[in-house]
Amino acid sequence: MARSLVPDNSTQVLGYSSDPNEAGTLFNGIPMQDDAYLFQGTPEYGMPPAPIGSTIPPVAYEKEPAPQPPTDPQTNPPAENDPATSDGHGSCDCSCGTQQKITETWFALYKYNDPPDDTDKSDDIFVGYMKMTIYDDNFLAQTLTIYDENMEPIDLADFPLDYYDYVIDLFTTDTGVGELVLPESILDKPAAKNQIPEIAAKATEKRTQLELIEEAVKSMPNNGFTDFDPVYQKYFDLMEAQSTKIDEIRGKSNNRNHNYGPLYDPDDLEFNGVLRAGDNKSQGFNATQYELLPLAQAFVKLGEVIILLQPAPPLTGGAGRSARGMLRGSSRGALRKLDIAAEKAQKANLCAIDSTKMGGRLGNESTRLHVADVAGELERRGFEITGGGGRFPEEYIPGFGGIRKGSAYPDITAIKNGRTIRINTVDTLVDGYTLSRREALNAARIRRLRPFDHLITIPKPK
């Protein structure tokens, strides 16, 4: 079922509707600056208003209802240019094990030359399009594709998303199958080389800057998107170092108010997590509070979805690079922060932890130090510890009917602004973020016993 999207050149307004029935009808203006909160797209989650008088892109689409997934794949063959088909997977909505396309989102990528905001549209430079497709068995950003102005795909390796300052969410489709028909006006969109000379000069300047950035980034030690910190004897995310360097070249300060810790803070939430659906389907992600809910909404269509909030190792490879480029500003340094804090706490002997006999419910010394350190971090973020953390006895959550069986003792309970959060440190599998069966059951039990509050799981140090 092909979609017929009709351009409407008279529409200049950037707007947004979260109504799925209106998907693909309006533009969503997201001033990206350096933090690509692509999913910061709903007004109720704090999306900044669209720039007044925005004129890009000069196309809009006629409202039409979201297409329904077909009931019979035979009568609704996948489109020829459907990436799900081209890479060997058909699209269907049955349970035959093939891929099912969940959403497809197109973005227009722009650069601008007036940081820290994008108020001056005159120097915006159109650089290409980006398509992100989410499949049921192939999660976030796995099929992120970048196109140049001629709609030729660009290799992600040659096209770091870091370089894009400004992204316009063109439209999102909610198609089980179907062909997304791009209007001619998009294909005819002029690129930087065709713009007025003044802008072209700025583009050249920007390109020079980008070349400098590229050179600097290339010269940095790179061993698979991680670098080795001899002080802490660990590999860390190279993206953080790269971002810092890029900021230096751009002449920006690096005080972007990132809050890298893995802990939940209702006012300033940034965390890593894992989305899981069914067995053997999982995808790590880095997200902010604004990104999480739209993500969850997209993924909940997959059926059973578990969202585990925890610091996860940096994503690696193409998917990791894409995801990080899109959802920047979350995990970098989270593990390092934990290590540094634990080390400091250990040295300063800050933790009032029972060391006469270790083990049992509270875990060994390393676990207790870790818990105390996490509690310390919570306190520094304004949380009041009310249970555990080496500050108080652990909270007791009774089981059904007040019995001991089925009860739980979270490692840390804390409150802030009238909200309660609980933290459990957990054992993970070798991948570093999948909870062991025992820990997953414990976490599920606490969530069942206290569905109104947040539970955060944090991997134990290894």
Place this chain on the structure above:
Amino acid sequence: MKLFTMSKSLNFFSTELDLKSLLVDFEQSFNVKYVRAGLFDDSNTSIYHSVNEIAELGTTSSPDQNQSPCYLILSAEEEIQVNPIEQRRGGTKYAVNQSNNPESVIVRTGGLYGGSCIISGQIGTCTTHLKSLDMMNELTRIMTKNFTQIKSYLVGKEARRFMTKGYRLTSDARMSDDYDLVE
């Protein structure tokens, strides 16, 4: 002396009367003071030299046990240690807890909530300091003597009367009554 190898706590349901009678008994054995625990904006601590001085005992304004008032109980001659905590967003908050006061026990009071519930309380310690364990043992002795054990909770006499009248005994009033304490 029995050494606890993990944090030890007693979870209970009590009214003001139950808790006062418990702590007045306890004050016969130990000369103690009560210090409001938590995270505060200033370093001034609220200190009470007897349980009778505490005004807000036996009631709570929150359905969640974790948000009911909590006090450190420590020897009257003991100096309370307040831990200043530099906030990431600037400023300083002051923590009063067992981390810097290991010779203490804590009591989270719980109590009546909303005219139909009793929120659970907790007495316990997470340290192995002998003084703390002494006080904990004494509190355990008095409590087991005067409170009734129902499943995993100790229930005060008056709280039990409320229970028979139909009050919910719960650690979180937002939860379904499936998780309430029942006899």
